[in-house]
Amino acid sequence: MKKLSISVCLLLSVFLTDIAIAQSKATWIWYPGDFEIWLGNKMQNRRTERGSFFPPFWRMDSHYVLMDFHKVFDLSAPEEVMLYAEGAYNVKLDSKMLPGRPQKVTIPAGKHRLNIKVYNQEKVPAIFVQGKTVISDSTWKVTYEDKEWIDATGMVSSQSGTQWLNAGSWNFDDPQSPPSGFKLNTQPQSPAHITRAPHSLTVDFGKETFGFIKLHGLKGTGPVAIYYGESLEEAQATATCETMDQLDINQPAAKDSTMPLSKAFRYVHIQYDANVQIDSVSMLYEFLPVANRGSFRCSDEELNKIWDVAAYTLHLNTREFFIDGIKRDRWIWSGDAYQSFLMNYYLFFDSPTVSRTLLALRGKDPVSSHINTIMDYTFYWFLGIYDYYLYTGDQSFIQQFYPRMQSLIDFCLQRRNKDGMLEGQAGDWVFIDWADGLSKQGEVSFEQLLFCRSLETMALCADIVKDGKGAAQYKQLATDLRAKLFDYYWDANKQGLVHSRINGKPTSYVTRYTNMFSIFFDYLNEAQKQGVKQHVLLNDSVQQITTPYMRFYELEALCAMGEQDYVLKEMKDYWGGMLKLGATSFWEKYDPKEKGAEHYAMYGRPFGRSLCHAWGASPIYLLGKYYLGVKPTSPGYQTYSITPVLGGLQWMEGAVPTPNGDITIHCSTKQIKVKAAQGKGILYFHSKTKPVCAQGTVMDKGNNAYEMQVEQGRSYEIKYVALK
Template identity: 30%
Template sequence: MKRMKHIYILLSVLLTGLNAMAQLPPVFNDQPNRVADKESRVRVYLTPQRVLWQSDTTGKLVTSAKNLLLPGIGQAELVNSHMTVLKNNGTNQSSILLDYGKELHGGIQLVTGMMPREGGVKVRIRFGESASEAMANVDTVTGATNDHAVRDFVIEIARGGMMEYGNTGFRFVRIDLVDPNTELFLKEARAILIYRDIPYVGSFKSSDERLNKIWATGAYTVHLNMQQYLWDGIKRDRLVWIGDMHPEVMTVNSVFGYNEVVPKSLDLVKGETPLPDWMNGISSYSMWWVMIQRDWYYYHGNLDYLKQQKPYLVGLLNQMISKIKGNEENLDGWRFLDWPTYSNKPAIHAGLQAMMVMALTNGAELCKVLNDTETAKKCLDAVAKLRQSVPDAAGNKEAAALLAMAGLMPAEKANKEVIAVDGTKGFSTFYGYYMLQAKAKAGDYQGAVDNIRDYWGAMLDLGATAFWEDFDLDWMKNAARIDELVPPGKVDVHARYGNFSYTKLRHSLSHGWSSGPTSWLTEHVLGVQVMAPGCKVIKITPHLADLKFVEGTFPTPYGAVKIKHTKLANGTIKTDIQAPKEVKVIR
């Protein structure tokens, strides 16, 4: 019986795919139903960079606030040295606002001194992705919310202790002493950064520091969202939205190479979406799942993983084919591309028609790899039907981009007549990536580089350290930076703007779907295109636009490829490449 119990434990570990039971203390070995979920993330403690605001500057209610900027050790002590003291009298409340210098995911660690009052002291903690969010109340006016992650709460802290609170996305933290006639002795208030400790294998450096910073910011935005699963946002939308994942996955491919968070997230959504349901309730998102599978296979070449997808993939492709009426898509479910097209039904139809062409083409390619020639032929026959109908883009940049990518509309025409009109007006942080892809297909690399500088660069100009859920260049008019308290007469961008699910302070300021320029710059400026599964063949064709040079690295399953392009005086480009021997490079 004892042997059977050990066999049961072993099987349960294998079946759950969690090889972590050995990490449990021996006392748990007789509990076969307990599942150990091995943590894939680490915790780092960060000291505040500045005290942005304090309720009292006279020294009576808030004293020695800058002590919180001293390096901490996370340990309470009996001696009250280097304390920040917050005092409340009968009428005034003391508060302090801390800036940690960069968007983070995690919480806060508070270390207290030996306060005169025994028992707990109540404090209110408010996390904010902007300074104004950390200063706001949860209400129906400003849009501040505790949705998905509680970022505004009151807790009781003990004297002479170390306590940790919160799990959200933030850069700023406001601490208020709540009860009247109390004192808070605060030794440390360090941020807890929770993240995957993984190397940035990919890199990008050019003669334009603005582009370099944009590339790095997109990479960091996705890195923050690589938590237990690949999330959409670290404050709000801490969910796996499979369509939104596509730009994120392309960034993962270009920066980190293989990471288990991607297949783990793909499988999560597949597991919770039995056919004939659509992933996340959205027909286009199931199509994005197919396209992510194709890209993931090409970048990493994991045939065993692809084989695991075959039953669901084939069923989904047949379901998509059944939603063709005549030679047009007739998809049900939530007919959605991106929020800006929400009410534009003709644009949605055009986009879905293009997505059907792309997804079924990708599906046919995968089915050939899986030796399912019957389903591959069905997909290609369906694509041939769909190509007989080319809906109008209705003047919509999202739809025009998808039509160009699918080859239903000449890319030069889509760019000239729709996408390039009025610069980045009509861009979105999500579909901006596909507009850049369509511009590349049209050969308008200079226009795309300029769009990246203008649109994504403007967020940096407002103090962003991660890219946002949405953005419009019109928001720049008289705008205050998000890393400062809003001066009189200036516009609070975070509290004023936003639509649909991202109104006002509910708006996420670290959203993975906004990282498109990172992979785009790697693919088109550094010039790396994957031509065979597992990066066994890559093509390098740089497009420097107005840059003098660009250099960087690109992750493959065999190691990084090192690339440098230099524009010579006569306009030609000198290229140096170092690649692993397993990777064939063509030019």
């Protein structure tokens, strides 16, 4: 899809007169959020389990079927404009309807208003407008109720009550490729190995992958069954593998045949009738074309392998949206997506996939349930917005969707109990983590903590949209809740926040969840931090975490407290442990104590576990943020900090993407090299000796700590001697 626009750009850089178009090119536009919801429905209802349709269990919303698009143009010369629409449409120029369904319109010089109104029940109403300067883009205004009535004399209403948003768009820059035709890219790939037996084939693609199986030279009459496996065991377990295709062939002449639904697998096992013949098998690899902008290399080869497999895992799960896993559920789960957002900022920095995912998750009003029905997942949605703004600086997203944020937080506020706390109500799933015996009863501290952070996010967003009253209200609510968190849950004895309150009384149960989040939310004072570190996080008698999902936050908390050496060992142990078991992508769950095929089982099914789960890819985030040490300190990397920490490595190097270019770092025990494409950064490091830098001024902050300002576009090389 992007191919065309790139070639157009190349062309235009030659023909300078057309540069105006290159800078602001026409694109298909729609009501913001509508394409995202529509595509979310399509993707999430594509899951099958052993051939049965397996849809989500929450409400799926829909696009508005009738949409008015308009923009006012002030033209110096008349302009002929081509019009394209998905749906039945009409065109008004200065409120006067043009006859029929015009495919072009000439707009006279001067100030004129162009309206296009589109109806489409099946697909998202969308338009593409292409003139010399009159083009469709996100500066157009859209509404689902234009309220343009006409009175008995023919006079048009004022439309004074109409709410307009800016149009949504993505990268549909070709009038002949409308949004409804969206497809991921594909690419033929061959298997690594095929094992043949009478009437069966076992195919190994060499690593976890995703796509459409293609049977070459298929002919004959009779049944063909394709059993997919993320493991060889799964592909061969014809009665219990999670996904399969069953065909009934009747073709006398040999023909290549591609399966209609793409699936996740490393292995496929194919069984076919004695009257059927198959020459060979290949696949069409299906993917979203996003490039790795972030990178990481270091002196530890196992860690390099971990980073590579994590990047591949995230890439496979970055599709129409950020999904949980490619075998299952292939749905958009807010808690899972939240982690993908964070990893994405250190790998692809692909903002559209973040905003698409946030919009598909949110759906529309009224709110009738928590996102994905899970209380914590509602809050991760708010946290995702907080980070999205911090990393990308995109205010317009907040301006457009602030009302949807308000209605979702209102839903939560209305469900507080008399103490102002949230408990699971009928139909609420309090998830937290897959962990044996984890209590979800009463007022779980973890939920209040996330709720508090969500209220802080609302306060931030209220400020951005200049909702002063809202900002004050959300700030007060957050402050009150944060105070309660410590009043109600802090156990001085246990040096941590306890797990829950039941009937207004704190339990004595301590878990890692609330405590580790409170560290990187910066809710703890120094003494509390140290208490939590020693008595909870580094305390083996507190229930261990067995999902990469929560290991993400556990290790982040430890990194935030400077435990990079410890975390490095943990990463090698845990993710390295999966690699030692032959993993080619990271898993939904990994318990080093399990053996053999136990690693594949979950949800009471022998192959229920996903072996390629986005939340398994967190080393990308940890290595980028806490080893290369780059993070924004104001929205969109206008300012940022670089705090390289080797954590026991001899050297490391890599790039961290920002909205307008990368920050590259090379760091050994003796030198640090830094270059940044945008913003103003501060480099923080420690040195045994006085550092030397020819390109900048290193400031001595005492206790071996140094700081240096980093200006965009310049290369810095610091000679120093790292502290242990």
